[in-house]
Amino acid sequence: MTTEWNQLVEGLPRWLEASRAYTAQGSVAAYIPELAHAPAGALGITIMDGASGVARAGEADLPFTLQSISKVFTLLLALMDNGEDGVFAKVGMEPTGDNFNSMLKLELVDPGIPFNPLINAGAIAISSLIHGATPAEKTERILAFFRELAGDHSLACNEDVYRSETQTAHRNRSLAYFLKANGVLDADVEEVLEVYFKHCSIEANCRQLARMALVLAHDGTDPESGRELVPRRYVRIAKSFMITCGMYNESGAFAIRVGLPAKSGVSGGILALVPGRYGIGVVGPALNAKGNSTAGVHLLQTLSAEFDWSIF
Amino acid sequence: MTTEWNQLVEGLPRWLEASRAYTAQGSVAAYIPELAHAPAGALGITIMDGASGVARAGEADLPFTLQSISKVFTLLLALMDNGEDGVFAKVGMEPTGDNFNSMLKLELVDPGIPFNPLINAGAIAISSLIHGATPAEKTERILAFFRELAGDHSLACNEDVYRSETQTAHRNRSLAYFLKANGVLDADVEEVLEVYFKHCSIEANCRQLARMALVLAHDGTDPESGRELVPRRYVRIAKSFMITCGMYNESGAFAIRVGLPAKSGVSGGILALVPGRYGIGVVGPALNAKGNSTAGVHLLQTLSAEFDWSIF
């Protein structure tokens, strides 16, 4: 074990508790009723290295739904299903500067395709590209892919959250019909949304998240079996998007302050990775105004500064 | 008969033929497949006075669907059903400067209610306010109201156009779900859209349109029976909207050049009125870039200039 890993294992509970204070500056997402039940003061983290080392602290066992974090992995599956040309005919590669559910650029910028696959509009378009004869089959393929990356076949969709989302997410339905009008979606809108809401509702804990991140940190290779789960080229694309668009419209600040590829979700989860080294899963349901976990971002900033992890 | 009326009856065929040349500068709406079949070179007009006088020229018998013209009358029915406070809690009173199907202001301006009842977003909100237990009952009440104003109980919905609209109008569906997300629609979105697409698909000819306009020209009173069909206060509101927002985002130019309360539809119809005097129905399916009948606008401009009809 390296000295860094020892320091990390030893120091993690202390740094976590120092960051926990920042939960008080955020508030739990309320737009989906089911999310509002999450414990506002919670903060948990799991870090995995490629040699089976696991460091953890806080409420690392707290289950939470992946929400937008799932978008990184449906992008990867869509790339594996359709290739780059197939995917980038339907979504762009640029950050938007707008809110994650904004429709402004779909109306204002020609062609009216989503700017990138990590905003809601883009992730809905990506959901439509997953291969499968029915929404159920697509969802099964996504779940199988996520389970393989997480190294845990118990990963499953939280059906309460799914129902809650599908009944209340009128703004996403609006986005999807706009995409349909713009010719971005070939499939039936409700079928695409079923797939989208399902993968957003897949539930994980910090360890499972860290394991998914670890595969990306190792360029798509399963750290245990050595098997390639995702082509390296597609992992590179995903990591680029995680830097430029992974933390909603706070991605630029996160790049400067933390400097790691990461993706957050409104459930308070953050997946991050130290390239070539660690996979990280964080959960802290209290969010800032941009939709990112206040304490989670603070904890990652502390660790990145302490160990000089920034890729920049 | 007045001298003006005689001149009008006599001159109308000549002015119409002079305006027909402008059909070549426009093109028939293509966004709903059924509309694309309309004859591009057609132009027709009917003018009615309050004393049973009817002047007509060109293809005045050509049937066309009311499309956006219906929005003036659903607004009136919604006012009669809910009063001003009920209606203006859900839609504003201002022109937008944007396209009729734009969603920009719903996202950018707080509160996110439609700026006025004549853009698509506003008209969908208005559809949700029509009283009735079911979409079918609401549609029946709308149809009954329109028939009464048109003085013609044969007025009916064109089911082919309705089906065409309901299957292809994803942008309107997107608008409706955005309104739902913003809390503007209480009812089920698909039920609201059924009512909306139905009233847009009601079919009329120039005479029926002129008759509906004539009631507005006489402040809501049936010119034959003398019975009040619409309270004068609501007619005043409708006429104000027709001046400020009636001709899409060409309403300001139409106010300057023609100066009459009017409402156009993408089928090429225009309803206009000379207050206290005439009701006018025009049809010319070839549209300009703003969505108004090129030849129809030209013909109204000619008549307004000739007889000094502008209210300004």
Add this chain to the structure above:
Amino acid sequence: MTTEWNQLVEGLPRWLEASRAYTAQGSVAAYIPELAHAPAGALGITIMDGASGVARAGEADLPFTLQSISKVFTLLLALMDNGEDGVFAKVGMEPTGDNFNSMLKLELVDPGIPFNPLINAGAIAISSLIHGATPAEKTERILAFFRELAGDHSLACNEDVYRSETQTAHRNRSLAYFLKANGVLDADVEEVLEVYFKHCSIEANCRQLARMALVLAHDGTDPESGRELVPRRYVRIAKSFMITCGMYNESGAFAIRVGLPAKSGVSGGILALVPGRYGIGVVGPALNAKGNSTAGVHLLQTLSAEFDWSIF
């Protein structure tokens, strides 16, 4: 004298005092330091008919700068100087739905000319069209024209307000350079702004305002001399704009509630007219969020309802 006029003269002080309560719901404009000194509780009105009748109440002698009200009259002078084609090559005819100093549509809508002559961008473009070899000469011509309409050769620019505006109005400077970049302004930006700020700073009281309005109410004819001061065609254009764009982005509501051609300024002045009959000048420096005099709008609404003045 008509019965209406007698009722008006008699009732005006009472209606004014009832409306004065609404001054408490607004606040005096702060963006130009000099405007902030205006008395927040003041309310005054003068109404003139064509037969030398003058009705007045409240602080009708309070001097105030015309601000945006001047834009109606520079538009008229620009039309007289350049004709319609010359003017409408540089400004459009449509309401914007945006704030009076917005630059959004200059960037988003092609061609990038101001939507209408009554928003700031449009009025700056209009200022550049006034004939004259120098800014001073243009300003003199404007002043002479305004004096003629006001029937008062003492009308003058308030130099303190002018200096205050020219030093602080960076947003207007930004607008003007955007217009220059878009090819709308041929002249030097600072010279155009000198003319613009000068005519905004012309000071008047309610009587002078009412007299200017009276000329418009009589289609451009001086009610005393019978001389045509403005061609009727241009007055019609101005009145159309006053209805569709005269009260900032509250013009639609004003059309419905009051129904008179009017133009407001951030000094709290409102010029309004009853076509063929009265010219009206109002001042009430306390403004609502849209920039219109709270009490002034209420008073006009009361009078319009009382005497059924709406043109709709």
Add this chain to the structure above:
Amino acid sequence: MTTEWNQLVEGLPRWLEASRAYTAQGSVAAYIPELAHAPAGALGITIMDGASGVARAGEADLPFTLQSISKVFTLLLALMDNGEDGVFAKVGMEPTGDNFNSMLKLELVDPGIPFNPLINAGAIAISSLIHGATPAEKTERILAFFRELAGDHSLACNEDVYRSETQTAHRNRSLAYFLKANGVLDADVEEVLEVYFKHCSIEANCRQLARMALVLAHDGTDPESGRELVPRRYVRIAKSFMITCGMYNESGAFAIRVGLPAKSGVSGGILALVPGRYGIGVVGPALNAKGNSTAGVHLLQTLSAEFDWSIF
């Protein structure tokens, strides 16, 4: 020498000529008259390593003005002059998704500060933060800083381009006054613009650009003297911005396809770096629609793929 360096030196002319074909797909910037004279078919590159190695090909001696490339270095100087808090009180850290000269977000997003220091609005704000009693003194300090990084004291401003810019860049003037109105600029607008246009007009060739990039590649240290020219922390900030916002609104695509910190200018220059290894200067005046050198981007993409340089 490494095998990679030998391959690079040897292959560079061949790769450059293969990329030169892409000059035909772009066109030389026309918005500043002086820029329009640049040779459309030119393409040059210089690569420097930290051990005095220099690889070059094509028109590497062609002088060009830095334009937006200068913004990376004025940002660094502003950080050294004001610290992070001083700088980030005036500009944000986020990509915009809009054009480099857009004003939309200044009006739409609160607070109205520029989203980042590499768009025009942000770079103008940064120019105002450079220490110095007068514009001339600020410009001298900028020039001295640039010369030190370029290791070349002959670096100078192209006065013809400067005059051309200052006379024609009305859009930048508009931006600057908008910033003044929003309270972002404390200094006089024209004085700030003098500094801004001056540093945009500094002229360099590929070797000088490569040398400036080399300092960034080595975290701020002069590769010859070993002296720290820029604190490492500030270089990290600059590199983050170069990845998220360096290539206008094509930055996301460049991150995916090339994966190197870079900054382009409308003169066709691109500064890029391989962290810890190389500084790169490219020039190719023919630009694509986003404002980036068509052939220059293609050449960097070829090299990054060939040697696996992407940081992702």
